[in-house]
Amino acid sequence: SKNISSEGDKVMEELIQTLPQEKDWVGSTLYQYQGFWYSLVPAKAVISFQNHFKAHDTDIFLITAPKSGTTWLKALIFSIVNRKQFPHTQSPLLATSPHDLVPIIEFSIYSKNQTLDLGNGNFPSPRIFATHTPYGTLPSSILKSNCRIVYLCRNPLDQFISDWHFIVNNFPRKEDFKPFSIEEGFDRFCKGIHAFGPFWEHVLGYWKMSLEHPEKVLFLKYEDLKKDITSNLMKLADFLGYPFSEEEIRQGVVEEISKLCSFETLKTVEVNMTGERPDGLKNSAFFRNAKPGRVVGSVIPYENGKNVKDGYNAKIFYRNAV
Ligand code: A3P
Numbered sequence: 001s002k003n004i005s006s007e008g009d010k011v012m013e014e015l016i017q018t019l020p021q022e023k024d025w026v027g028s029t030l031y032q033y034q035g036f037w038y039s040l041v042p043a044k045a046v047i048s049f050q051n052h053f054k055a056h057d058t059d060i061f062l063i064t065a066p067k068s069g070t071t072w073l074k075a076l077i078f079s080i081v082n083r084k085q086f087p088h089t090q091s092p093l094l095a096t097s098p099h100d101l102v103p104i105i106e107f108s109i110y111s112k113n114q115t116l117d118l119g120n121g122n123f124p125s126p127r128i129f130a131t132h133t134p135y136g137t138l139p140s141s142i143l144k145s146n147c148r149i150v151y152l153c154r155n156p157l158d159q160f161i162s163d164w165h166f167i168v169n170n171f172p173r174k175e176d177f178k179p180f181s182i183e184e185g186f187d188r189f190c191k192g193i194h195a196f197g198p199f200w201e202h203v204l205g206y207w208k209m210s211l212e213h214p215e216k217v218l219f220l221k222y223e224d225l226k227k228d229i230t231s232n233l234m235k236l237a238d239f240l241g242y243p244f245s246e247e248e249i250r251q252g253v254v255e256e257i258s259k260l261c262s263f264e265t266l267k268t269v270e271v272n273m274t275g276e277r278p279d280g281l282k283n284s285a286f287f288r289n290a291k292p293g294r295v296v297g298s299v300i301p302y303e304n305g306k307n308v309k310d311g312y313n314a315k316i317f318y319r320n321a322v
Pocket residue numbers: 064065066067068069070071072158161162163165261262263264266286287288289290291
């Protein structure tokens with residue numbers, strides 16, 4: 001791979017400094033680019049991605065807002081695509097973080113370089129990439145090519161709680177930044193001021209695209225996967241062009257993959273308990289408790305003038321913010 005020229009670096013810095021700025025939950029700067037908020041590394045990466053990425057027709061994109069089940073979907077898609085090569089007992093998932101098997105655009109592919117060699121040598125076909133990039137900011141070549149997009153969304157209440165814990169517990173608070181309470185954090189979430197927010201715009205961009213182009217975008221929900229992994233796994237395999245044969249179904253391959261990729265299995269894989277990302281983030285940070293729908297049946301309706309789009313307010317989090 002080739003480093004970006006210092007000239008390109010300078011242009012990028014200048015562009016970044018013209019963007020609107022805000023603070024995230026630990027006091028780091030967020031930059032608003034094309035309607036969405038990013039911290040510095042992903043802001044630059046998304047712009048490089050948009051300007052440089054050339055899609056292949058065989059590419060698979062796994063797209064999420066953070067904390068929506070990206071790690072899980074990485075494991076599932078990797079397993080579906082590579083199941084002939086690696087039977088489940090020999091899966092690389094037993095020794096490698098899903099984040100090293102399916103790299104993410106913002107924190108891996110474009111985190112340092114603009115012109116990485118993404119050719120077949122480094123990334124055998126089909127290339128599988130994860131990204132949190134919103135629909136409107138995707139590189140045009142993704143939209144023009146025949147590549148597939150799998151979007152995974154999650155109940156925003158769970159997504160917020162998961163993200164809150166992830167950020168507040170894993171990223172040091174900037175010195176002399178007065179910590180936000182969870183209520184203040186939630187208010188900002190509702191205003192869309194959080195990494196890769198606004199949440200609803202992120203989800204709706206892909207939801208609309210999945211309605212217009214169902215052959216290109218498969219829209220999945222974390223809660224549905226939790227409820228019924230088998231039929232969702234078959235749907236996913238069909239969509240990706242790797243359908244399970246009747247023989248495989250009879251042999252229980254679908255269940256084997258579900259089990260291999262389950263929270264309970266992956267959480268206890270050595271590298272996921274003790275390993276780290278190159279930036280020092282612990283792999284274990286991606287496995288918290290994976291409990292869906294902690295607010296279902298206990299939603300307190302809108303009150304106190306909180307401006308929450310779906311009509312709920314922050315109180316719902318007090319009960320179960322674990
Ligand atoms: P919680 O914080 O609610 O536990 P992401 O992978 O997008 O960063 O999302 C992380 C969330 O997915 C965390 O949610 C994490 O526990 C959960 N998760 C991780 N691996 C999972 C798996 N294999 N199955 C289900 N949920 C998983």
